[in-house]
Amino acid sequence: MARRITLDFLKTESASGAILAAAALAAIVMANSPGDGLYFRFIEAPFTIHIGGFNETLSVLEWVKQGLMAVFFFVVGLEIKYEALKGELANPRRLALPILAALGGMLVPALVYVAFNLGHGGSPQGWPTPVATDIAFAMAALAVAGPRLPSALRVFLLTLAIVDDLGAVAVIGVVFTDHVRIALLAAALAALALMGLLMRWRAAPYLFYAIGFLLVWGFTLKSGISTSVAGVAAAMAIPIEPRKPGRPGVLEDFMESLHPYVAYLILPLFAFCAAGFDFGRLTLADLTGPVALGVAAALFLGKPLGVFGATSALIGLKLARRPMGTRWIELFGLSLLCGIGFTMSLFIGELAFPLGGALQAQLRAGVIAGSVLSTLAGIAVLWWAQRSRDAAA
Helix, strand or coil, rough: CCHHHHHHHHHHHHHHHHHHHHHHHHHHHCCCCHHHHHHHHHHHCCEEEECCEEEEEEHHHHHHHHHHHHHHHHHHHHHHHHHCCCCHCCCCCHHHHHHHHHHHHHHHHHHHHHHHCCCCCHHHHHHHCCCCCCCCHHHHHHHHHHHCHHHHHHHHHHHHHHHHHHHHHHHHHHHCCCCCCHHHHHHHHHHHHHHHHCCCCCCCCHHHHHHHHHHHHHHHHHCCHHHHHHHHHHHCCCCCCEEECCCCCCCHHHHHHHHHHHHHHHHHHHHHHHHHHCCCHHHHHHHHHHHHHHHHHHHHHHHHHHHHHHHHHHHHHHCCCCCCCCCCCCCHHHHCCCCCCHHHHHHHHHCCCCCCCCCHHHHHHHHHHHHHHHHHHHHHHHHHHHHHHHCCC
């Protein structure tokens, strides 16, 4: 069962990468076309949700970021819990390599970004932007470049990216929480505790869990803490045990039902809303600014250096083994794909820099440049590795 869930996840992520790319390209084309005003009016349009005592007005982009992306992080949390209890992360012998590779892939890019932004005009507060990997894009690129490469390579990338995402959520919760409203945070924790109590009721209707998630999300949004934290926290309160023998658990049901909507709708919609920027407004100074260069270098250089460096060190010191059947060149190509930050980098960058400012333009240029370079380089290396395998067969 664990292997089937993992393979289904891999297939969905690989297929959704093309849709993500199309959504991002559509955003960039619209933002630089005669109808650019329509695009920017759409993502900046205010929208109010008023239900009982809950009243909030945000732009379309902010609702996608704070609302729909919370569902994305909820699914990420479900995947983390599932893998930790039944999947790849449940095997202690396999944990060291992807966990430390992910940590290396977070630390080194952050240092590279800071190195570009320590001087005059730099913005070191953006250091979390390049720490996470876009699973969908990375999986899609791997599927294109090496469809016949060992399956262990795909599972390693998935495990690494899940740990990577968990670290990114922790960073978001710590770094991007300025003013916390304690009473509302306490209410969110109380709602989370109620979800935890539901785990004792084996026949609890799924609707109750959905209501619990909405309560945790709503109180968290009002408390001042990023709703990405609420999504992952709520996922931890979903039971994994099956209700009846031979049936999937509640967690698996939620994960399987929500994941296609996240992969094919929520992430592409976020990419469409967040990726568009007007090239006409960018000057040479913007394109060569410390934020743009820092993000691009952190993704394209820092990510593979951190991931491959940590992987090589662990294997070289015999503290871990290479994933079964893989070669060094394939691990290097995989490390390059980890530099595809895209949706995760755009999401974190939206938190780090004010919307509509020059730094946002630099950020988006850097994210797209670094992600594109990482994609092309990773695909080239893995394609060569695939050809080498085929020739030797």
